[in-house]
Amino acid sequence: MTTPLVPSHLPTTLAGLRAAGFVHRSVREEIRANLEERLRRGESLSSSVLGYEDTVLPQLETALLAGHDIILLGERGQAKTRMIRSLVDLLDEWLPIVEGSEVRDDPFAPLSVYARELLAERGDDTPIAWVHRSQRFAEKLASPDTSMADLIGEVDPIKVAGGLYLDDPRALSFGLVPKSNRGIFAINELPDLSERIQVGLLNVLEERDVQIRGHLVRLELDLLVVATANPEDYTNRGRLITPLKDRFGSQIRTHYPFEISTEIAIVRQEAKLPTADRPIEIPWFIEDIVTRVSHVARASHVISQRSGVSVRLSIANYETVVASALRRALRTGDVTVVPRISDLAAMVQSTQGKIEFDTMDDQDGDQVIAALISLAVRQSFMEHVVLEEAGTIVDAFASEAIVHTGDDLADQEYLDVLAVMPALAGAARRVAGEDASDGAVVSAAEFILEGLYLTKRLAKDASGARALYRSRNR
Numbered sequence: 001m002t003t004p005l006v007p008s009h010l011p012t013t014l015a016g017l018r019a020a021g022f023v024h025r026s027v028r029e030e031i032r033a034n035l036e037e038r039l040r041r042g043e044s045l046s047s048s049v050l051g052y053e054d055t056v057l058p059q060l061e062t063a064l065l066a067g068h069d070i071i072l073l074g075e076r077g078q079a080k081t082r083m084i085r086s087l088v089d090l091l092d093e094w095l096p097i098v099e100g101s102e103v104r105d106d107p108f109a110p111l112s113v114y115a116r117e118l119l120a121e122r123g124d125d126t127p128i129a130w131v132h133r134s135q136r137f138a139e140k141l142a143s144p145d146t147s148m149a150d151l152i153g154e155v156d157p158i159k160v161a162g163g164l165y166l167d168d169p170r171a172l173s174f175g176l177v178p179k180s181n182r183g184i185f186a187i188n189e190l191p192d193l194s195e196r197i198q199v200g201l202l203n204v205l206e207e208r209d210v211q212i213r214g215h216l217v218r219l220e221l222d223l224l225v226v227a228t229a230n231p232e233d234y235t236n237r238g239r240l241i242t243p244l245k246d247r248f249g250s251q252i253r254t255h256y257p258f259e260i261s262t263e264i265a266i267v268r269q270e271a272k273l274p275t276a277d278r279p280i281e282i283p284w285f286i287e288d289i290v291t292r293v294s295h296v297a298r299a300s301h302v303i304s305q306r307s308g309v310s311v312r313l314s315i316a317n318y319e320t321v322v323a324s325a326l327r328r329a330l331r332t333g334d335v336t337v338v339p340r341i342s343d344l345a346a347m348v349q350s351t352q353g354k355i356e357f358d359t360m361d362d363q364d365g366d367q368v369i370a371a372l373i374s375l376a377v378r379q380s381f382m383e384h385v386v387l388e389e390a391g392t393i394v395d396a397f398a399s400e401a402i403v404h405t406g407d408d409l410a411d412q413e414y415l416d417v418l419a420v421m422p423a424l425a426g427a428a429r430r431v432a433g434e435d436a437s438d439g440a441v442v443s444a445a446e447f448i449l450e451g452l453y454l455t456k457r458l459a460k461d462a463s464g465a466r467a468l469y470r471s472r473n474r
Contacts, residue, residue, distance in 0.1 A: 077310020
């Protein structure tokens with residue numbers, strides 16, 4: 001995101017800032033006041049995070065109103081980082097600092113030696129710079145090799161080589177935490193920090209100061225600390241020291257979408273579909289099945305639930321299924337890009353790297369994923385499709401009829417079959433919807449055939465994405 005230009009009307013000296021009536025507020029006061037105003041207007045804390053309206057967001061709002069440091073507990077793909085980043089919108093748009101300050105010194109309450117000396121020298125002529133709220137957010141992904149110098153700071157050998165003594169505070173090079181002063185500091189996967197570094201954060205969270213090795217320096221920081229962690233790492237058996245856990249005022253548990261409709265809305269919002277030279281139409285049942293696969297996986301004893309099944313799985317599968325349909329349309333000349341049941345086979349490649357298996361080797365993953373997809377198709381069919389013509393369709397297959405399907409067949413080949421199977425054609429048009437294209441009707445026909453197979457009313461001979469549907473009596 002491009003940082004906006006500083007408005008010309010904002011004062012550029014300490015005297016001008018004082019004349020403008022600027023009143024200092026702490027980060028927590030800023031966030032609380034701006035959140036209160038947003039709540040009065042009936043606005044959500046984060047409009048881009050779906051499915052948390054009645055669970056996580058109210059807890060997060062309460063924690064912010066209370067002025068707490070916060071830790072979000074949840075498995076991967078539960079929008080923890082997105083929620084943290086959205087907190088930047090609760091900061092004031094522009095913040096005045098002493099120009100050139102590494103730690104965003106408040107002109108009326110400077111912390112650093114640099115700012116104090118500049119104010120003593122220049123007085124009311126001290127230059128003021130303005131920081132946009134987008135620059136008041138710092139994020140660190142915790143890792144075992146993160147050092148105290150990274151987070152807090154260290155003596156800068158270049159400054160010492162330039163003539164400063166080791167015990168001169170001006171020889172210090174500040175880390176990410178002091179540089180986040182008067183802003184929000186986020187640390188992802190907090191338990192991955194070594195215990196020694198976790199101990200170094202205790203003062204930051206409680207006393208609001210940092211102490212740098214070899215220096216009697218105390219910086220009373222003004223910042224909001226927000227962290228994320230996996231629940232397994234946060235238990236008593238986990239890798240987070242107890243005193244650090246005690247420093248967080250609020251602990252909030254995130255979750256995956258409870259409803260498939262919510263996950264569909266998230267996928268529609270987040271998926272990046274390919275640009276095509278023809279319309280893309282995604283039938284409702286394809287959306288339902290793709291997202292249902294994730295819900296089925298989250299309930300499976302074969303899939304590791306410790307690592308979770310991310311919403312990113314649904315997004316990646318959605319993109320893959322559409323890409324498979326586009327590939328076919330480009331080859332066959334179909335006028336509309338419409339995913340079918342046969343395109344679901346492509347989901348194996350986008351699922352493999354996003355789930356972990358609990359009870360078997362990864363080489364069996366293809367069969368597990370195929371079983372998850374079949375279960376999702378069966379559930380969707382049984383939940384949403386009332387097929388009055390089922391008997392007539394099955395009878396048509398009893399009279400020697402067979403139907404070939406595949407991810408490489410043009411729409412017209414299906415339409416030719418539907419022309420001689422009116423019961424299947426009528427059911428497919430009803431399932432696809434009144435305004436559905438021929439491609440969507442074809443997709444619905446595949447859905448019906450697969451549903452009849454999974455409910456044991458038709459037989460199927462399959463090889464990859466190709467299949468032959470026939471009577472069970474043959």
